[in-house]
Amino acid sequence: MKDELFKEPLSRATDFTFNRDVAAVFDDMVHRSIPFYGEVQNMIVDLVAHYYQDETLVYDLGCSTGVLIAKLAAALPGLKGIVGLDNSEPMIEKTRERLAGLPSKVPIDLVCEDLRDFEPKRASAVIMNYTLQFVRPLYREHVMRHIFEGLVPGGILILSEKVLEDSTDISRLFVDMYYQFKRRQGYSDMEISQKREQLENVLVPYKVSEQRELLQRCGFREVEIFFKWNNFASFVAIRSL
Ligand SMILES: C[S@@+](CC[C@H](N)C(=O)[O-])C[C@H]1O[C@@H](n2cnc3c(N)ncnc32)[C@H](O)[C@@H]1O
Numbered sequence: 001m002k003d004e005l006f007k008e009p010l011s012r013a014t015d016f017t018f019n020r021d022v023a024a025v026f027d028d029m030v031h032r033s034i035p036f037y038g039e040v041q042n043m044i045v046d047l048v049a050h051y052y053q054d055e056t057l058v059y060d061l062g063c064s065t066g067v068l069i070a071k072l073a074a075a076l077p078g079l080k081g082i083v084g085l086d087n088s089e090p091m092i093e094k095t096r097e098r099l100a101g102l103p104s105k106v107p108i109d110l111v112c113e114d115l116r117d118f119e120p121k122r123a124s125a126v127i128m129n130y131t132l133q134f135v136r137p138l139y140r141e142h143v144m145r146h147i148f149e150g151l152v153p154g155g156i157l158i159l160s161e162k163v164l165e166d167s168t169d170i171s172r173l174f175v176d177m178y179y180q181f182k183r184r185q186g187y188s189d190m191e192i193s194q195k196r197e198q199l200e201n202v203l204v205p206y207k208v209s210e211q212r213e214l215l216q217r218c219g220f221r222e223v224e225i226f227f228k229w230n231n232f233a234s235f236v237a238i239r240s241l
Contacts, residue, residue: 001024001025001028001149002025003025003026003028003029003032003191004021004025005021005025005029005187005195006187006190006191006192006194006195006198007179007190007191009194010189012066013197013198014198015201015202016086016137016195016198016199016203017088017089017202018086018090018091018204019088019201019237020090022090023065023088023090023091023093023094024090026064026065026091026094026208026228027067027138028064030064032182032185032186032187033185033228034130034179034232035230035232036227036229036232038230040129040160040227040234041067041068041071041102041129042071042122043210043226043227043234044068044129044234045071045072045075045076047125047156047158047226047236048072048076048125048127048156048188049075049076050051051124051125051154051155051156051238052076052079052124052125053081053152053154053155054080055122056122056123056124056152056155056219057078057079057080057081057082057083057120057121057122057123057124057128058072058079058081058082058123058124058126059082059083059084059085059120059123059125059127059150060072060082060083060084060085060120060128060129061085061093061094061115061120061126061127061128061131061147062085062086062115062128062129062130062131062132062134063084063085063086063091063110064086064088064091064094064095065094065095065098066084066094066095066096066098066099066110067098067101068098068127068129069082069084069095069108070098070102070104071104071231072106073102073108074102074104077104077106079106080107081106081107081108081109082106082107082108082109083108083110083111083120084108084109084110084111085110085111085112085113085115085116085118086111086112087112087113087114089110089112090109092111092112095110096110099113107142111150113165115128115131115135115143115240116135116139116142116143118146119146119149119150120146120147120151120218121150122150122152123147123150123151123155124150124152124154124156125155125156125157125158126151126153126155126156126157126158127157127158128146128147128148128152128157128158128159128160129158129159129160129234130160130162132159132161133161133162133203133204133205133206134202134203136204137204137206140214141214141218142216143216144157144218145218145219146228147218147220148218148220148239150220151239152239152241153239153241154238154239154240154241155238155239156221156237156239157215157235157236157237157239158234158235158236159211159235159236159237160217160227160232160233160234160235160238161205161206161211161232161233161234161235162203162205162231162232163205163206163207163208163211163231163232163233164205164206164207164208164231165207165208165231166207166208166209167228171231173232173240174230174231175231177230178230178231178233179192179233181230202215205231208225208233211233212235215237219239220237220238220239221238221240222238222240223237223238224236224237225235233236238241
């Protein structure tokens with residue numbers, strides 16, 4: 001279904017939430033709002049294939065409608081299991097619907113829970129795409145520490161986020177270029193600005209340097225960026241052997 005949630009003027013100011021209306025249009029919204037969304041997922045499948053260890057689990061924290069889970073299960077039939085977590089019931093329902101039609105034999109466990117209360121276990125890959133940015137900064141270190149502890153040695157965290165740069169001018173330019181991208185995807189200036197206002201208090205991006213420092217503080221000694229497009233970055237962080 002096409003994302004037209006911000007097409008008409010909104011009568012009152014509210015914060016963005018992952019409610020039923022958003023879940024209904026999420027697949028269209030995310031493809032038109034995150035540059036190279038599908039290709040980043042393909043790269044993640046390749047990274048998981050490389051780092052996966054027998055008898056371990058793969059986690060997708062903030063799995064939304066389950067697109068990546070479906071790709072992982074199709075591409076890597078030998079996985080012992082995938083755990084998808086999201087605290088939005090409508091998103092989990094969408095994931096359930098998507099997975100119901102798939103022939104994959106990989107066991108998939110879906111959990112509707114706040115990731116701040118969640119501790120992955122025996123993971124060789126934890127994926128968190130565009131989700132940490134919605135967790136209040138106060139809780140981010142706590143979440144990252146739990147993920148580090150839940151990874152087996154040699155396991156990876158894959159983290160994709162909207163980011164800022166150290167330079168304020170470049171950050172501003174990247175955001176402008178991002179709005180150009182959204183216009184090219186067919187969003188009007190009103191849609192762009194109404195969504196930006198709703199996200200203002202709920203999506204808090206870190207600088208690339210802050211993100212790297214957070215990961216290193218939580219125990220990840222190796223942290224690399226495997227994809228970057230203006231104000232979007234994907235990191236791979238390794239729990240050393
Ligand atoms: C921008 S979406 C990205 C989803 C997905 N990873 C993707 O790449 O398409 C963020 C998702 O994280 C979920 N989310 C946000 N905060 C969360 C939290 N504290 N605990 C669990 N899920 C959360 C939202 O419900 C939403 O489905």
